[in-house]
Amino acid sequence: MTGSESSPSFRLAYVPGVTPAKWVRIWNERLPDIPLTLLPVAADEAPGVLRAGGADAGFVRLPIDRTDLSAIPLYTETTVVVAPKDHVVTAVDEVSCEDLADEIVFHPLDETLEWERRPGLPALERPATTEEAVELVAAGVGLLVVPQSLARLHHRKDLTYRTVTDAPESRVALSWPEDGTTDLVEDFIGIVRGRTVNSSRGRERTPAQDRTKDQTKDQTKAKAASQAKRKPATAKSGGKPQRGGAARPKATKRGKPRRRS
Known part of the structure; x- marks a missing residue:
């Protein structure tokens, strides 16, 4: 605890x-x-x-x-590139890393993406934080590639973002x-994980809780068996019950009348 x-x-x-x-x-x-x-x-x-x-x-x-x-x-998360609203990358819905090859792309020291090869041209200095990199993007100095949630976290009215299709994901x-x-x-x-409040997949049961559960099952079975013994047996009826009044005599089949000679 x-x-x-x-x-x-x-x-x-x-x-x-x-x-x-x-x-x-x-x-x-x-x-x-x-x-x-x-x-x-x-x-x-x-x-x-x-x-x-x-x-x-x-x-x-x-x-x-x-x-x-x-x-x-x-x-x-989806990875996006953050850019000024009037930047050329905003003319399309998504871009590739190759599309950023001629752009300065910031890679802050607190970057959360793992790159085999970083896209774009490197800046003279790496910003200390993602927030500082966003400020530089707003100043028109370069672009920034981040998880989409970080682009939303540091949202500015003068900036927007587009999906980068082949970038690593976070x-x-x-x-x-x-x-x-x-x-x-x-x-x-x-x-x-979305378990309900009554889910049994949360905490593991202790041996004492398992014994209590087994005892409850045994008691339920014993009670059901006792009620079954006390329940009177009902006679089986061979046909459908008659509706009200006395039972009518069973009709006998009559053969064809004989022709008189």
Whole structure:
């Protein structure tokens, strides 16, 4: 159990671009007595925060070193190029990395995409953050390729974005320390995976809970057998019941009348 026994709590880290509001709302509905604290962290700092015990679980961007961390991949994001609204790339719905070959493309130090070969022409200096790179794009200095959620996070009225068809994609996962799989972590995993409140796939049952379940089944079977013994047997009827009044005598078949000679 995270926190003290008298006042448990749950700390959830999340990286830029991830919106945990839906899962937090479900948590508050199911576990109103256990407060959930949100901790925004940089993408490259998230694994260290989890390992240091700064959060019970967190939304991270893959890949990460899973030596002592568990991770459940959740979804993959579309990659886009951020550009001024009057830039030539905005004339089409999607572009390729080759289309950016003659453009200056910023690659900030907190970049979350893994490139074998970065597209475009390199800038003289790498911006420290994605936010700084967006400011440079707005100034007309170059372009920026990022996961779509980051383009939305740093949205500006003078900028837009287009899909990059052959760029690497960013995967978001729920991660937590392997040795910190508490009941509350299991509860949150169930929420993220869409399990209902009555789902049996959440926390594992203890042997005592299994025995109780078996005893309940045995009691239900015994009760059903007892009721079956007490129930009187009903006589079987050979035909359909008659409607009201006395039963009519069964008609006999009459043969053809004989012709008189």
